[in-house]
Amino acid sequence: MSFESLLFQAVNGFASASGLFLVAAGLSIIFGVTRIVNMAHGSFYMLGLYLAVTLAPLLGEVFGGALGFWGGIFGAALVTAALGALVEIVLLRRIYAAPELYQLLATFALLLIINDAALYFWGPEDILGPRAPGLSGSVELLGRRLPEYDIFLAVIGPLVLLALHLILTRTRFGRLVRAATQDREMVAALGINEAALFTAVFALGTGIAGFGGALQMAREPANLALDLSVLGDAFVVVVVGGMGSIRGAYLAALLVAEVKALCTALGLVEIGGYAFNMSRLTLVAEFLVMAVVLVVRPHGLFGRPQPVQARRGEAEAPLMPLDRRGRLIALAVLVFFAGVPLLGAFISYAPVLALDMLIAALFAASLHLLMGPGGLASFGHAAYFGLGAYGTAYAATVLGLPTPLALAVGIATAAAGAMLFGWFCVRLEGVYFAMLTLAFAQIVWSIAHQSEEVTGGSNGLFGVWPDPPFDSANGLYLAALAITVIGVVLIRRLVFSPFGLALRASRDSRLRAEASGIAVEKVRWLAFALAGLLCGAAGGLFAFAKGSISPEAISVGRSIDGLVMVLLGGVHSLMGPLIGAGGLTLLQDMVMRESPYWRGLLGLLILAIVLLFPSGLAGGLRRMRRTS
Amino acid sequence: MSSPVLEVSALTKHYGGVHALDGVSFSIARGELLALIGPNGAGKSTCFNIVNGQIRPDSGRVRLAGRDITGLAPRHIARLGVGRTFQVATVFASMTVLENVQMALIAARGQVFGLWTAARHRGHGDALALLEQTGLAAFAARPAATLAYGDVKRLELAMALAGDPALLLMDEPTAGMSSDERQAMIALVRQLTRARGLAVLFTEHAMDVVFGHADRVVVLARGRLIADGSVEAVRDDPAVRAVYLGGASITLSQTP
Numbered sequence: 001m002s003f004e005s006l007l008f009q010a011v012n013g014f015a016s017a018s019g020l021f022l023v024a025a026g027l028s029i030i031f032g033v034t035r036i037v038n039m040a041h042g043s044f045y046m047l048g049l050y051l052a053v054t055l056a057p058l059l060g061e062v063f064g065g066a067l068g069f070w071g072g073i074f075g076a077a078l079v080t081a082a083l084g085a086l087v088e089i090v091l092l093r094r095i096y097a098a099p100e101l102y103q104l105l106a107t108f109a110l111l112l113i114i115n116d117a118a119l120y121f122w123g124p125e126d127i128l129g130p131r132a133p134g135l136s137g138s139v140e141l142l143g144r145r146l147p148e149y150d151i152f153l154a155v156i157g158p159l160v161l162l163a164l165h166l167i168l169t170r171t172r173f174g175r176l177v178r179a180a181t182q183d184r185e186m187v188a189a190l191g192i193n194e195a196a197l198f199t200a201v202f203a204l205g206t207g208i209a210g211f212g213g214a215l216q217m218a219r220e221p222a223n224l225a226l227d228l229s230v231l232g233d234a235f236v237v238v239v240v241g242g243m244g245s246i247r248g249a250y251l252a253a254l255l256v257a258e259v260k261a262l263c264t265a266l267g268l269v270e271i272g273g274y275a276f277n278m279s280r281l282t283l284v285a286e287f288l289v290m291a292v293v294l295v296v297r298p299h300g301l302f303g304r305p306q307p308v309q310a311r312r313g314e315a316e317a318p319l320m321p322l323d324r325r326g327r328l329i330a331l332a333v334l335v336f337f338a339g340v341p342l343l344g345a346f347i348s349y350a351p352v353l354a355l356d357m358l359i360a361a362l363f364a365a366s367l368h369l370l371m372g373p374g375g376l377a378s379f380g381h382a383a384y385f386g387l388g389a390y391g392t393a394y395a396a397t398v399l400g401l402p403t404p405l406a407l408a409v410g411i412a413t414a415a416a417g418a419m420l421f422g423w424f425c426v427r428l429e430g431v432y433f434a435m436l437t438l439a440f441a442q443i444v445w446s447i448a449h450q451s452e453e454v455t456g457g458s459n460g461l462f463g464v465w466p467d468p469p470f471d472s473a474n475g476l477y478l479a480a481l482a483i484t485v486i487g488v489v490l491i492r493r494l495v496f497s498p499f500g501l502a503l504r505a506s507r508d509s510r511l512r513a514e515a516s517g518i519a520v521e522k523v524r525w526l527a528f529a530l531a532g533l534l535c536g537a538a539g540g541l542f543a544f545a546k547g548s549i550s551p552e553a554i555s556v557g558r559s560i561d562g563l564v565m566v567l568l569g570g571v572h573s574l575m576g577p578l579i580g581a582g583g584l585t586l587l588q589d590m591v592m593r594e595s596p597y598w599r600g601l602l603g604l605l606i607l608a609i610v611l612l613f614p615s616g617l618a619g620g621l622r623r624m625r626r627t628s
Numbered sequence: 629m630s631s632p633v634l635e636v637s638a639l640t641k642h643y644g645g646v647h648a649l650d651g652v653s654f655s656i657a658r659g660e661l662l663a664l665i666g667p668n669g670a671g672k673s674t675c676f677n678i679v680n681g682q683i684r685p686d687s688g689r690v691r692l693a694g695r696d697i698t699g700l701a702p703r704h705i706a707r708l709g710v711g712r713t714f715q716v717a718t719v720f721a722s723m724t725v726l727e728n729v730q731m732a733l734i735a736a737r738g739q740v741f742g743l744w745t746a747a748r749h750r751g752h753g754d755a756l757a758l759l760e761q762t763g764l765a766a767f768a769a770r771p772a773a774t775l776a777y778g779d780v781k782r783l784e785l786a787m788a789l790a791g792d793p794a795l796l797l798m799d800e801p802t803a804g805m806s807s808d809e810r811q812a813m814i815a816l817v818r819q820l821t822r823a824r825g826l827a828v829l830f831t832e833h834a835m836d837v838v839f840g841h842a843d844r845v846v847v848l849a850r851g852r853l854i855a856d857g858s859v860e861a862v863r864d865d866p867a868v869r870a871v872y873l874g875g876a877s878i879t880l881s882q883t884p
Contacts, residue, residue, distance in 0.1 A: 318723050494743060497743050498750060501723070501734065505723070513720075514701070514706070515712040515714075516706055517735040518731075526741070
């Protein structure tokens with residue numbers, strides 16, 4: 001590696017940092033004022049790029065190439081901002097008072113809907129935009145050619161940072177934004193038109209994201225995977241920089257981008273006789289940067305501790321062991337599931353569907369342990385599903401281990417991953433926890449995608465078939481039933497054990513729990529590890545059930561499926577997630593597979609749940625019964 | 629002579645240029661009820677939170693029965709025998725009253741990581757006894773979220789006593805209570821102090837509580853200790869009158 005290539009990559013890093021910054025800055029400003037983490041923020045970035053590649057050629061025909069290109073970028077930013085305002089007025093206004101989890105889910109639903117809308121309008125193919133007129137050449141620098149457009153991008157980030165700084169410090173709007181960020185109640189009490197302020201801030205934030213996306217027109221094609229990849233990166237940047245801090249966002253973006261660029265510049269490195277290809281360690285580097293910052297400064301470089309927020313919504317009723325009737329129902333359900341193989345003689349599809357339901361039930365139950373008693377909404381539970389599935393698949397195919405042992409390897413992999421990631425996650429709470437879990441899940445997903453020699457890349461691993469006696473549909477089904485029952489009983493016992501009580505206590509009042517002598521972080525870490533372990537079992541079973549595992553199956557979509565299952569049934573009891581898992585599996589099987597837009601339909605379903613039944617379907621039904 | 633239950637020496641804490649605490653020292657003996665008073669911003673909460681481990685002092689020491697506990701985490705300090713109640717009482721809202729006390733007992737006994745056996749039977753008898761002592765036995769099966777605020781404060785006291793502490797820190801134990809409830813609460817604390825040989829450090833705005841029940845009073849003003857003595861001595865101290873009461877007679881607000 002030469003000094004020149006290092007410098008070359010450094011400039012490249014600045015260019016990438018600008019893109020990251022534009023997304024993270026908007027996310028940060030919106031959170032500061034509205035206290036909502038906009039999960040759909042990457043979607044506005046993606047929309048900006050799609051709009052730009054559409055608008056630029058259209059405008060170009062009328063006004064000529066240069067005006068068309070730049071007009072396309074600014075037009076895209078404006079349209080994105082307008083869409084943002086529309087979303088704020090139609091959707092967000094209804095959920096400002098809702099619990100955090102529902103706000104996260106509602107904006108995530110938006111992500112799903114926007115993605116399918118983009119699929120509908122622009123189709124599944126990548127779309128290339130025109131090159132930048134006047135900036136399509138390159139500059140000679142130390143014997144290497146630097147694209148002019150990259151230099152332009154490197155400058156844009158600091159310029160936007162400066163512009164935002166001026167807006168925030170010199171204008172009345174900026175003063176209001178800063179005031180609202182510090183004390184929202186006070187701004188409301190002073191009689192300022194909050195509604196207009198919130199709409200304007202959301203439009204500004206989404207507009208910047210759209211601008212960031214549109215600027216990428218000359219660098220990368222518009223594609224449908226951008227929303228999630230950008231969201232994951234933006235979360236890393238915001239967690240590193242500190243939520244609500246603009247300069248923190250820029251510094252963090254620069255740090256992350258430069259570390260990645262450095263890895264690329266280093267290329268093949270020999271350490272102690274082993275050759276490492278550093279350029280493929282960019283994700284690990286990103287993870288390390290985040291880990292180091294979080295250990296040293298848990299609230300990010302420029303972040304401040306989040307003020308303790310009162311738990312919104314009413315307190316849960318105390319958990320009671322099942323009464324006679326409840327136990328009978330549980331037994332009846334168990335007998336029914338044990339009898340499914342008999343049903344298979346008449347409906348051959350029944351055991352397959354029932355197996356899917358069992359896997360979903362174990363997955364949802366493990367997530368519920370964190371979300372319900374733990375009060376920690378993980379947006380990245382798919383990571384442990386994936387680790388379990390890949391661990392099992394690798395052990396079964398490459399290592400050729402017998403089925404039970406392969407599953408054990410998968411479970412151990414998931415538990416190890418949950419212990420590693422959980423150690424960082426449990427230091428945070430609320431939206432920070434949600435963001436960090438999602439970022440970790442993105443990292444696991446990307447590693448599965450990139451490390452072809454271990455994970456099979458985008459094709460995944462296949463030929464993951466169980467040995468006898470588990471090789472028949474019924475054999476595997478009964479094994480899965482046994483594992484699921486063990487898992488659910490374990491969770492149930494945990495919740496009523498001293499540990500479960502301590503987990504609930506830490507959720508109810510962290511302050512009181514610490515003052516009583518409970519090691520809150522340790523309790524949460526163990527809960528995280530146990531949830532990951534059980535989730536890994538679900539993942540391992542999934543690999544055997546499908547005979548394969550690919551990155552597709554462990555994407556963020558699966559994390560969200562889990563959240564929807566838990567919420568469908570209600571967070572407050574273990575029964576809820578089990579019912580939700582069964583319900584969503586049936587729904588996906590019957591309705592959603594029929595349409596290419598079923599993710600969008602899922603988004604609409606989530607929005608319906610959030611807006612109509614803010615305490616889950618089970619809770620909603622209970623309330624309807626009470627009022628009728 | 630054995631060392632005092634709590635001894636703080638030369639505690640100092642700055643926030644930017646503000647001296648929240650400036651060289652404050654005092655100690656509490658077994659069986660003593662010590663009131664920490666002072667106008668708003670005097671440094672009472674800072675002092676409390678340092679003893680409790682929520683804040684680290686810039687300098688100075690906190691000793692519990694001779695052992696240096698400065699800078700330990702709240703949960704460690706709790707396990708060493710310091711019970712704490714908060715200004716705004718907090719309990720575990722999703723549990724029953726009995727479960728709240730059982731949880732505190734489980735934590736105090738270091739049984740938090742029991743994963744298999746049900747918590748229902750852990751410390752059942754001891755928890756009921758604590759509820760009996762704090763007058764909440766009748767509410768044992770009620771969800772804590774449904775208690776009246778005065779009863780929440782009593783529950784918090786029962787939980788703070790669960791670790792059989794040597795020292796009880798009570799941040800405004802009677803805030804938000806009616807006059808009758810106030811007297812009943814402080815009488816209860818008084819009686820428990822005697823029965824258990826507890827040392828109690830409490831802050832309070834209600835002067836009837838302070839001058840009617842405390843054994844000794846420590847007065848803070850702008851981060852400095854300006855008086856430390858018996859109720860009578862502090863009441864007559866001109867410095868206290870000047871800083872704390874603006875010169876008015878303190879007997880006016882005393883309603884024994």
